[in-house]
Amino acid sequence: MPDLDSPAALELDSLGLLDVIGASVEAFDSARAAAEGTEIRWPPEAIENVAICGMGGSAAAGDLVIGAYRERIRRPVEVIRDYYVPGWVGENTLGILSSYSGTTEETLTSGMQLLDYNAPAICITSGGKLRDYYQERDVPIVPVPPGLQPRAALLHMLVPLVIILQRMEIIPDVTADLDEARETIAAAVAAYGPEVPRAENPAKQLAATLEGAMPVIWGAELTAPVAMRWKCQFNENSKVPSSWAAVPELCHNEIVGMEGMGPIGPLTRILMLREERQHRQNHRRFEYTKELIERDVKGVMNIVADGDGALARMLDLVMLGDYASIYLGLLQGKDPGPVDVIGRLKDRLASSGFGRTAGQQG
Numbered sequence: 001m002p003d004l005d006s007p008a009a010l011e012l013d014s015l016g017l018l019d020v021i022g023a024s025v026e027a028f029d030s031a032r033a034a035a036e037g038t039e040i041r042w043p044p045e046a047i048e049n050v051a052i053c054g055m056g057g058s059a060a061a062g063d064l065v066i067g068a069y070r071e072r073i074r075r076p077v078e079v080i081r082d083y084y085v086p087g088w089v090g091e092n093t094l095g096i097l098s099s100y101s102g103t104t105e106e107t108l109t110s111g112m113q114l115l116d117y118n119a120p121a122i123c124i125t126s127g128g129k130l131r132d133y134y135q136e137r138d139v140p141i142v143p144v145p146p147g148l149q150p151r152a153a154l155l156h157m158l159v160p161l162v163i164i165l166q167r168m169e170i171i172p173d174v175t176a177d178l179d180e181a182r183e184t185i186a187a188a189v190a191a192y193g194p195e196v197p198r199a200e201n202p203a204k205q206l207a208a209t210l211e212g213a214m215p216v217i218w219g220a221e222l223t224a225p226v227a228m229r230w231k232c233q234f235n236e237n238s239k240v241p242s243s244w245a246a247v248p249e250l251c252h253n254e255i256v257g258m259e260g261m262g263p264i265g266p267l268t269r270i271l272m273l274r275e276e277r278q279h280r281q282n283h284r285r286f287e288y289t290k291e292l293i294e295r296d297v298k299g300v301m302n303i304v305a306d307g308d309g310a311l312a313r314m315l316d317l318v319m320l321g322d323y324a325s326i327y328l329g330l331l332q333g334k335d336p337g338p339v340d341v342i343g344r345l346k347d348r349l350a351s352s353g354f355g356r357t358a359g360q361q362g
């Protein structure tokens with residue numbers, strides 16, 4: 001098994017994901033400055049609801065922001081992961097087009113519909129067709145530095161969303177939250193970075209626990225979108241199958257599947273993402289469910305968020321999952337960076353032409 005404390009083990013990280021995550025505070029600051037410096041021309045009262053269009057790593061930012069502020073969001077905000085926007089979108093919808101590369105066809109297509117509806121739009125992107133098309137039309141663009149993997153650009157995509165929603169008065173003033181989140185990120189880099197030996201590094205320890213296992217991530221409330229982020233990071237960074245679900249819903253279906261896991265059970269580790277402010281009944285659901293299914297799987301672990309503000313508690317867990325997923329990839333002899341199969345699929349779809357309905361070529 002590679003020794004994560006040895007520099008040789010890290011050489012497999014060909015795209016330098018550990019260096020990118022190590023520069024998270026700088027990313028946070030630059031994203032904050034980019035969003036604050038972007039001109040937004042609509043008065044907050046003109047906006048009735050918000051559609052955040054994006055996929056994969058660029059959509060995760062939307063889920064996380066909605067999750068962090070779900071009790072304080074004053075108008076409906078939804079993440080649209082599709083070619084179509086829903087029927088409620090109209091000229092009073094703020095469309096936020098979130099695509100790191102600016103080339104994702106679902107986002108480009110749903111973005112066109114926002115224009116059809118005369119919805120005001122903002123792009124968060126590093127380039128691609130998205131930037132070219134909207135720049136020509138004088139749509140505000142929050143710039144993101146190029147050359148990263150989309151999932152490694154999370155802070156570049158997430159911090160602008162927080163600031164845009166605050167500026168449009170959809171969430172209250174979150175200056176203090178952002179300041180605390182920045183400290184949390186700095187603390188995570190210091191605690192989970194590759195130079196911290198395994199004996200003192202919770203991210204390396206978590207990765208070691210997951211070796212040879214399939215991580216199943218369960219969250220609740222604020223940690224539900226974090227569970228999805230972890231699942232995607234285990235897929236893309238560790239190259240392992242993974243799934244996620246949220247309490248209380250999973251107590252109405254998924255636990256039955258866990259009991260019946262049979263041969264997959266001994267390969268499955270359940271990670272419960274907890275935090276103090278979850279509903280008392282949700283705490284009980286985690287505990288009782290653990291007792292009910294523990295013997296059917298390889299293990300069940302509680303992982304508790306640290307921090308005061310919602311954004312800080314959330315990013316505390318996001319950073320742990322990001323680091324642990326990279327370390328798990330390295331431990332299992334996988335380069336955490338490249339996700340070639342995603343690119344191959346995108347290229348094939350792009351070369352086949354697409355229209356709004358099956359059979360239509362566009």
Ligand code: PA5
Pocket residue numbers: 055056057058059098099100101102103104107149150151236339342
């Ligand atoms: O992690 C990834 O590379 C993907 O999930 C991408 O984020 C997804 O394919 C969308 O691409 P983009 O973020 O460039 O719009």
